[in-house]
Amino acid sequence: MISAMLASMVSILLGYDTGVMSGAVIFIKDDLKLTDTQIEILVGIINVCSLLGSAFAGRISDWIGRRYTIVFASVIFLAGAILMGLASNFAWLMVGRIIAGIGVGFALMIAPVYTAEIAPATARGFLTSFPEVFINAGVLLGYVSNIAFAGLPVNLSWRLMLGVGGIPSLLLAFGILVMPESPRWLVLQGQLGKAKRVLIKTCDSREEAELRLAEIKTAVGISKNSVDDVVTVPKHNRGEGVWKELLLRPTPSVRRVLIASVGLFFLQQASGIDAVVLYSPRIFQKAGIKKKNDLLGATVAVGISKTMFVLVATFLLDRVGRRPLLLTSVGGMILCLVGLASGLMVVDHSEKELMWAIVLCVIMTLSFVALFSMGFGPIPWVYGSEIFPVRLRAQGVSIGVAVNRVTSGVIGMTFLSLYQAITIEGTFFMFAGITGAAWVFIYMFLPETQGKSLEEMDGLFSTSTFKWKSSMKKDNDVAENQN
Known part of the structure; x- marks a missing residue:
């Protein structure tokens, strides 16, 4: 339990950066006189650069071990946070975010892998969901940091907001050294x-x-x-030749595992969650909230909602299973996105302030992040880290994380331009359509993994999709008879 929590805490780095940047950009834009295009690049670049970290993290973790890879991630992020806090212009700020992004990529790949490999099967869902818990905790801390430093001079406030993110990474680098290595x-x-x-x-x-x-x-x-x-262990089982087995000559079961992992990681971010978290002040502003303090206060509410409801998933994953939580979470997200888009459309086409429409937009935003945290937030990390065979796990997960980070980066770097092109309500209707496709993908393609050991996953993915459904129905019937 303690080892899983310590390993998962490295995910707080991404959460803090995501949360703090949503408010920091308000002050950065005023201080450095940045355009919306520069803001998009600044916000999204950390996710694109995390692709590099996640791509290399799999091979490096096979080489130096899971534990030291977590330490490495913390040190890289610390260097990036220091550079961001000391940045004197846009160029140096970008350098700091690029370095921090590499550290984030390492952290996101290794935390769920280590936790899945060290956790017993009966508590794997609970423990492997911890990275998402700490991502949400980091988002909330970032929002709180926004409020804490908002009263300082504009040239100092955003630097402290970004710079203090290095403190938890420094503490983690030392704390993780007391953990055991992955068995x-x-x-x-x-x-x-x-x-x-x-x-x-x-x-x-x-x-x-x-x-x-x-x-x-x-x-x-x-x-x-x-x-x-x-x-002595054969070389092909120690991380060598894995890319060929994953991408060039995969077996049918490995191909299904890869599609399931990559599809889930892609659709998680394509749902628009990072657009909501990163640009929540802008969304609330478009909804009709004008005062800066009110915007930051509403944004903190997003962080609280996101953090509270991830605990629901943490305690239900090993009780009700992955599929029911995913389908419920994604189904609710679709309704919230449609509601948010509808509310924004009413506000956009009304000449006077409509309080009910503003309230609807706030409620739909809070409900969206809450439902995301209940399922679609934590489960891809749990699912993706448990379904790969042991010899392919680290580098297999790194592919999924790389896709996840690229998608997140694209969303973050295009959201402002997208909503200016097709309106903000059109953008969220688009996200609703993508999330609908995610629900279909989950229903048709993902088997239940609850209670299975990591070594049993290969057999689970060796059968066809239709046999998966039959197997799941049979398992459900057995469970009902037992009850």
Whole structure:
């Protein structure tokens, strides 16, 4: 539990940056006299650059281990935060955000992988959802930072908002060193003795630890009867040749896993969540809220809503399963996006202030982020980190995270231009359509993984989509009979 929480806390870096930037850009624009295009680039570049971090993080974590990769992510983000806090112009601010983005990419890829590999199957959903919990906590802290430093001179306020983000990364870099290494990574290195000791500490019983070790050894290509503390592992199971197996010559089950992971990570961001979080002050301004303090206050409400409701998913993931939460979450998001777009359309076409339309826009925005946090926020990180075979997991997840970050960057860097081209209500109607497609994808393509061990996933994805549905129906019938 403690190890999972510490590893997941590295995700607070992305959350803080996302939350703090939504308010900081108000002061940055005034201080550095930036255009809307420069603001779009500044806001979105961290997500595009996190592509580099996530792309390299998989291979590096196979090389130096999951734990030291988390430390590496924290150090990189710290350097970026310091540069942003000291930036004297737009160019240096961009350099700081590029470096911070690389650190974010490392953090987003490694936190769910480490947590999934160290958590017992009975609590994996609960523990692997922690990264999203800390992303939301970081968003809220960023919003609070906006309010805390808003009263300072404009040239100092935004620098402190961005610079203090380095403090948690510094603390994390030292705290993570006390955690155990991932037992599955240790097995990949042939260190069976160390892996067994970690499994005994993290599993529900010694018998389960022995069973999990035997399953991991089989998955990696080591004889289950091997009793040596250190053995030699085939190179192809230690991260070498993984890209070929993932992208060039995937088996049918690996192809399905990759499509499921990449599709889920892409659609999560294509739903428009980052547009709402990053530009919530602009959305509320378009809805009719004019005062700067009111805008920041409404934005804090977004952070509180997002943070509170992710706890719902945390406690329900291992009870009701991934699919029911996802389908409920995404279905509700569709309705909220349609409601928000409708409210903005009424405001946009009305010559006088309509309080009911303003209230509708605020309620739909808060409901949208709440429903996102209940399912579509945490579950892709849980699902994507648990479905890949152990030898492919780190680099497989890095592909999904890379797609996620690129999509987020594109949304962040085009939202202002998009709503100026097709109106803000048209933009949110578009996001509603994309989220509708996400609901269909989840219903048709994603099998339930609740209660399955990581080593059982390959068999789950070896059958056809129609067999998945039959299997899920059969599991549901069995569960109902047991109840």
